[in-house]
Amino acid sequence: GESVGLHLPTLSVQEGDNSIINCAYSNSASDYFIWYKQESGKGPQFIIDIRSNMDKRQGQRVTVLLNKTVKHLSLQIAATQPGDSAVYFCAEFTGTASKLTFGTGTRLQVTL
Amino acid sequence: DSGVTQTPKHLITATGQRVTLRCSPRSGDLSVYWYQQSLDQGLQFLIQYYNGEERAKGNILERFSAQQFPDLHSELNLSSLELGDSALYFCASSVATGGYSGANVLTFGAGSRLTVL
Numbered sequence: 001g002e003s004v005g006l007h008l009p010t011l012s013v014q015e016g017d018n019s020i021i022n023c024a025y026s027n028s029a030s031d032y033f034i035w036y037k038q039e040s041g042k043g044p045q046f047i048i049d050i051r052s053n054m055d056k057r058q059g060q061r062v063t064v065l066l067n068k069t070v071k072h073l074s075l076q077i078a079a080t081q082p083g084d085s086a087v088y089f090c091a092e093f094t095g096t097a098s099k100l101t102f103g104t105g106t107r108l109q110v111t112l
Numbered sequence: 113d114s115g116v117t118q119t120p121k122h123l124i125t126a127t128g129q130r131v132t133l134r135c136s137p138r139s140g141d142l143s144v145y146w147y148q149q150s151l152d153q154g155l156q157f158l159i160q161y162y163n164g165e166e167r168a169k170g171n172i173l174e175r176f177s178a179q180q181f182p183d184l185h186s187e188l189n190l191s192s193l194e195l196g197d198s199a200l201y202f203c204a205s206s207v208a209t210g211g212y213s214g215a216n217v218l219t220f221g222a223g224s225r226l227t228v229l
Contacts, residue, residue: 034217041222043114043116043204043220043222043223044155044204045114046217049217089154099157099160099170100145100157100218101157102147102156103154105155
């Protein structure tokens with residue numbers, strides 16, 4: 001399940017700093033927005049989700065912000081660690097279509 | 113281990129051939145989804161099955177087909193393979209279908225890497 005080789009934008013962050021990964025979505029009718037993390041050799045793993053009627057949700061070291069006005073989603077990772085190095089995908093779920101549509105992804109590189 | 117099992121992990125074949133990718137969903141999950149991940153298009157939704165029936169279709173080519181069996185495992189059949197079909201193919205499963213909730217999170221397998229030469 002490698003994502004190495006994908007032509008993706010890269011965010012380089014120093015260990016201990018906060019990371020902000022952004023995503024623009026297209027469908028204003030989407031019901032949920034989800035962030036997935038894909039490490040080398042694995043499939044995407046669920047991190048956190050947010051319902052469309054919310055604008056912020058916090059998890060452990062992660063926060064997702066939703067701005068429906070500009071159709072923008074962001075994932076904030078506090079105190080970034082080497083284990084956070086991965087490709088991060090945002091995804092939107094539309095109930096009427098009953099499917100999950102993924103964004104293009106961002107590669108997060110954590111430097112020591 | 114996510115609980116979703118995909119086989120084979122790697123597959124190399126020639127153009128024009130046919131292959132079958134297999135997926136066993138997580139125990140208790142009734143929905144199976146197939147996604148294709150290629151270099152230039154990220155994760156593309158192909159098709160979804162729920163309890164043996166097709167529920168949603170994405171950008172799946174006519175050369176591709178899938179099914180879900182009574183034991184809930186699923187197979188993705190890719191025929192008349194072309195170079196452009198080289199990609200990672202992911203299977204995901206979830207408990208339900210038709211709506212999203214915290215309980216309906218998709219769990220992905222590790223993928224099958226297909227190389228067409």
